Amino acid sequence: MKLTYQGKTKDVYQREDGNYVLKFKDDVTGVDGVFDPGANTVGLSIEGAGKAGLKLTTYFFEQLNKQGIPTHFIDSHIDEQTMTVKPASVFGKGLEVICRYRAVGSFLRRYGLYAEENQPLDAFVEVTLKDDGREDPPITKDALAMLDILTKEEYETLKSLTQQIAGVIKAELAKKDIELYDIKFEFGRDQTTGDILLIDEISGGNMRAFKDGEYIEPLTLEKLFFQ
Amino acid sequence: MKLTYQGKTKDVYQREDGNYVLKFKDDVTGVDGVFDPGANTVGLSIEGAGKAGLKLTTYFFEQLNKQGIPTHFIDSHIDEQTMTVKPASVFGKGLEVICRYRAVGSFLRRYGLYAEENQPLDAFVEVTLKDDGREDPPITKDALAMLDILTKEEYETLKSLTQQIAGVIKAELAKKDIELYDIKFEFGRDQTTGDILLIDEISGGNMRAFKDGEYIEPLTLEKLFFQ
Numbered sequence: 001m002k003l004t005y006q007g008k009t010k011d012v013y014q015r016e017d018g019n020y021v022l023k024f025k026d027d028v029t030g031v032d033g034v035f036d037p038g039a040n041t042v043g044l045s046i047e048g049a050g051k052a053g054l055k056l057t058t059y060f061f062e063q064l065n066k067q068g069i070p071t072h073f074i075d076s077h078i079d080e081q082t083m084t085v086k087p088a089s090v091f092g093k094g095l096e097v098i099c100r101y102r103a104v105g106s107f108l109r110r111y112g113l114y115a116e117e118n119q120p121l122d123a124f125v126e127v128t129l130k131d132d133g134r135e136d137p138p139i140t141k142d143a144l145a146m147l148d149i150l151t152k153e154e155y156e157t158l159k160s161l162t163q164q165i166a167g168v169i170k171a172e173l174a175k176k177d178i179e180l181y182d183i184k185f186e187f188g189r190d191q192t193t194g195d196i197l198l199i200d201e202i203s204g205g206n207m208r209a210f211k212d213g214e215y216i217e218p219l220t221l222e223k224l225f226f227q
Numbered sequence: 228m229k230l231t232y233q234g235k236t237k238d239v240y241q242r243e244d245g246n247y248v249l250k251f252k253d254d255v256t257g258v259d260g261v262f263d264p265g266a267n268t269v270g271l272s273i274e275g276a277g278k279a280g281l282k283l284t285t286y287f288f289e290q291l292n293k294q295g296i297p298t299h300f301i302d303s304h305i306d307e308q309t310m311t312v313k314p315a316s317v318f319g320k321g322l323e324v325i326c327r328y329r330a331v332g333s334f335l336r337r338y339g340l341y342a343e344e345n346q347p348l349d350a351f352v353e354v355t356l357k358d359d360g361r362e363d364p365p366i367t368k369d370a371l372a373m374l375d376i377l378t379k380e381e382y383e384t385l386k387s388l389t390q391q392i393a394g395v396i397k398a399e400l401a402k403k404d405i406e407l408y409d410i411k412f413e414f415g416r417d418q419t420t421g422d423i424l425l426i427d428e429i430s431g432g433n434m435r436a437f438k439d440g441e442y443i444e445p446l447t448l449e450k451l452f453f454q
Contacts, residue, residue, distance in 0.1 A: 109361070110356075110361060112361065113319075113356060114319060124370065125369065131340045141368070142352065143338065146348065146349065147342060
């Protein structure tokens with residue numbers, strides 16, 4: 001296997017059969033030693049962080065694949081902290097697709113004139129560009145099409161997949177009395193078929209989840225979910 | 228006539244017949260005595276500013292009305308610096324609708340990873356909320372509908388009216404060898420018929436216009452346009 005990319009929280013290796021292996025590290029993003037899933041720098045290393053992320057990711061991707069929702073997931077080895085995935089190309093230089101069930105975070109910072117904190121939102125989908133230097137700006141369907149990042153048809157597919165996937169995760173969490181407030185996904189194109197696939201991971205760092213009105217820290221989510 | 232509102236650059240009076248009179252003032256927005264059409268405070272007073280804005284507004288609204296495009300404009304008296312308009316209600320707490328022909332300003336600040344400065348844009352429309360405290364955040368069609376600000380059908384009407392109106396202004400300016408880079412509009416609902424109307428004004432402060440590659444200051448636009 002050839003190391004092709006060293007990320008903040010994962011290393012990426014290419015296998016000889018063309019698939020990729022993601023190695024989940026114990027490094028987590030944060031600032032000055034404090035964990036912050038939204039940060040763009042590695043803040044600290046937490047023993048077990050990689051395994052916890054991979055366990056949740058594996059569980060959710062397996063559920064999605066079972067339901068016929070296309071993802072890049074092939075299999076994983078929790079002890080080795082590795083996941084094998086299909087090759088996929090991101091849209092443009094990478095998008096984040098967010099599905100919101102409650103008004104919190106950047107939604108509230110932007111639309112606080114019209115929304116109250118925690119107000120229920122009906123699986124509202126929005127897209128942001130991955131662009132650290134410009135603070136991941138939100139972008140519309142029309143702008144994505146005009147800038148040749150996504151066609152309008154692909155946007156609709158992405159939106160509908162996002163609502164479907166978020167619905168699966170929300171229902172899984174609800175079984176453990178955990179409420180999903182919002183979640184972000186990344187998608188790519190299958191390099192063989194051209195189909196749109198869910199890529200990256202689904203773990204505590206991708207979502208805001210609450211139990212009994214209390215925010216669940218990303219690393220606590222895995223413990224609560226599998227207990 | 229009853230004074231009903233004192234704005235930064237216009238005062239609003241209600242007439243007995245239900246229509247409104249806008250009195251264009253010589254106060255212009257800016258910061259520390261420097262003119263800035265995008266600022267949210269009155270910066271200084273410039274003799275002739277009110278009249279210049281009203282002359283352009285009158286000219287453009289008359290062109291639009293002639294072409295059957297619905298606006299709030301009834302008539303104006305340049306010497307008195309007044310314009311009579313139909314009553315209209317804004318959407319939510321006010322929207323700005325922008326039509327872009329070149330990548331400059333906030334478009335470039337957001338999407339500079341995918342667009343080059345001055346790159347042609349195909350009458351690209353975007354909507355922002357009027358919310359000084361949150362820096363007029365951009366908002367999508369889906370969010371506008373979810374927050375009950377606009378229906379999806381109204382959004383499409385607004386977008387198509389915006390492109391039509393911007394096209395008229397662009398063609399008018401082109402007759403004087405002036406190139407329109409972008410322009411912002413405000414719309415409202417006719418209080419009698421419920422129709423969507425163009426409201427507010429159309430003058431130098433609403434647009435970025437260039438001649439021979441040079442940016443035209445808002446107050447210079449009126450002189451260049453009518454010379």
